[in-house]
Amino acid sequence: MASVIEVADPADPRLADYRDLRDVELRKHVETEHGLFLAEGEKVIRRAVEAGFQPRSFLMPERRMEALADVLATTDAPCFVMPERLAEEVTGFHVHRGALASLARKPLPSVDEVLAGARSVLVLEDLVDHTNVGAIFRSGAALGFDAVLLAPRCADPLYRRSIKVGMGAVFSTPWTRLPDWYDALPALSARGFTTVALTLAEDSTPIEEAVAGVERVALVLGSEGHGLSPRWEQSADRRAIIPMREGIDSLNVAAATAVACYITSRR
Amino acid sequence: MASVIEVADPADPRLADYRDLRDVELRKHVETEHGLFLAEGEKVIRRAVEAGFQPRSFLMPERRMEALADVLATTDAPCFVMPERLAEEVTGFHVHRGALASLARKPLPSVDEVLAGARSVLVLEDLVDHTNVGAIFRSGAALGFDAVLLAPRCADPLYRRSIKVGMGAVFSTPWTRLPDWYDALPALSARGFTTVALTLAEDSTPIEEAVAGVERVALVLGSEGHGLSPRWEQSADRRAIIPMREGIDSLNVAAATAVACYITSRR
Incomplete structure (x- = not known):
């Protein structure tokens, strides 16, 4: 079961995976060098996890947790809970689909x-x-x-x-x-x-x-x-x-x- | 020939056609109610004019004028000239393709x-x-x-x-x-x-x-x-x-x- 962690400070270093999502050039480096990628929205997050990608963490407002309860039950990754207006300060934009997940890339197949x-x-x-x-x-x-x-x-x-x-x-x-x-x-x-x-x-x-x-x-x-x-x-x-x-x-x-x-x- | 008008103030009311271009809902109203639309970039502007749409005005930095000289020669509409960083304050974003034109809509055919x-x-x-x-x-x-x-x-x-x-x-x-x-x-x-x-x-x-x-x-x-x-x-x-x-x-x-x-x- 994911551990639920309420976060009040947009500068919290645990949110590093979600920072400045609109800066494409920055994100290209951050994501590939750290071996992560981001999934946005309940449907896409569920598919990523079902396809075997390991979550590093989640970021969502509290009211979005219920829809993803089955997914959160399958992992020990932290679920950072934060109101949308604060999450916007982290990501740099309004996340229309509500929930974000950071997942670990897998080695590419041959x-x-x-x-x-x-x-x-x-x-x-x-x-x-x-x-x-x-x-x-x-x-x-x-x-x-x-x-x-x-x-x-x-x-x-x-x-x-x-x-x-x-x-x-x-x-x-x-x-x-x-x-x-x-x-x-x-x-x-x-x-x-x-x-x-x-x-x-x-x-x-x-x-x-x-x-x-x-x-x-x-x-x-x-x-x-x-x-x-x-x-x-x-x-x-x-x-x-x-x-x-x-x-x-x-x-x-x-x-x-x-x-x-x-x-x-x-x- | 278009009259070239240097504009220094992003709040200049003559630039109303170009204001807040990223606000889709606002623009939908502004453009249809005023009977205008915006074309972006030399190629698209040229095609719009060649298709018979009448320019209301142009907005571009000085160095973009040469590429559109033939188009500017065909109209009496004003060409507002403004450095890119000031134009950004009007439009709300960096215009990658350099030049903008505001054109009059035509009555829709039957x-x-x-x-x-x-x-x-x-x-x-x-x-x-x-x-x-x-x-x-x-x-x-x-x-x-x-x-x-x-x-x-x-x-x-x-x-x-x-x-x-x-x-x-x-x-x-x-x-x-x-x-x-x-x-x-x-x-x-x-x-x-x-x-x-x-x-x-x-x-x-x-x-x-x-x-x-x-x-x-x-x-x-x-x-x-x-x-x-x-x-x-x-x-x-x-x-x-x-x-x-x-x-x-x-x-x-x-x-x-x-x-x-x-x-x-x-x-």
Whole structure:
């Protein structure tokens, strides 16, 4: 059972995990260096704990405890109780979903573990927007993708915003970081995956054709602004586009991924 | 040619159009009641002006003027020049894209005008998230939709965030408000459109089947949380789902729309 600790001072050092949540650059360092991540809201917290992540602590106003009683019963982590207006001074914003939890990251699995039995995989190069990363995990999970691989510099799926937008798909989908950037795609080809890069390259074919009849597919997605690096674009087995109306800006990466996942799931 | 006016006081009443941009509720009233909307960033401002919207004024630091010189040359509206740190005191945040413009709304076209010649139409019920509205306009434009109709309470496509996410698709896509909510879908059916509601209703069929061979389609989308109202769900000609993996939360509305638009565009 979590130990309930009422905290009156927003400067209390035990609340360090929850400090300045709106400062994205600060949080990136704090969270990865301390091996923690934050979950926000009853539903997401419950999913994180059910997925086997160990809580370090909780922070919520007293009236939120009842809804999470079953979760709090499973852990010895402290539950810091604080009125919302004081908690705001810690986090730097109004926590709409009421409850926060700080959880310990787990060691990332190996690429072998993540790919075991996988038939459809998403590979994200250098996405920078946590909203997009979360949305892509969610679409992949809903549309039949089995795993996600991230380039070394792709944005963190365990960042608070990614988790929230992903509706917890980041807990249920096997994922890891690729150890190497340069030869990441040839290494996937060597494992039996056909790597299909979504890109506007001149030799791109419509994605329906690019994935038709392919047994094991790795769909490769680039960053929001510049798309894929030339190395990844050229080292993929195939380049594919989503056919679009002429003269229109391309789809955003989350929308394009949803469409590409749908098509690939029906190959 | 725009008249260049240096402004030193953030409280200057001529800057009223740009005040407190982060206060969404306030802005909703200010912008619709005064018949204005804000465009942010050189690219979006240029598209708005090219689409025929009349600027009321501009606000930018001096060094941003050169990039917009061609646009400023086309109008007599004042260009208020102010260093960024002072502009922040007006708007309430750091304007990443440097330049802002306040533009006059135009009278909304009639439903007849919007539907003239249209073969594929999006109909949005009560979406509340401006990001989703913008993303849906962008996906619709990219994937061959001709027009967008909005229920009376759907979020504003000319809100700053909708425009930014939509990459200006809201300027290039014909759209209007439906005058009536209750009979909106039967009225579309009477005009020769097959209305296809995206919903998890029990009698939903896979969307590929629902749109197959249909000449004029109106794809009907509900709000992020509760989906379509029972009235709209039941008064649509057909109900359709995007087939998904079991046990997974549905796609978010922007991702679902992108997939549905793609499928519908290839019917």
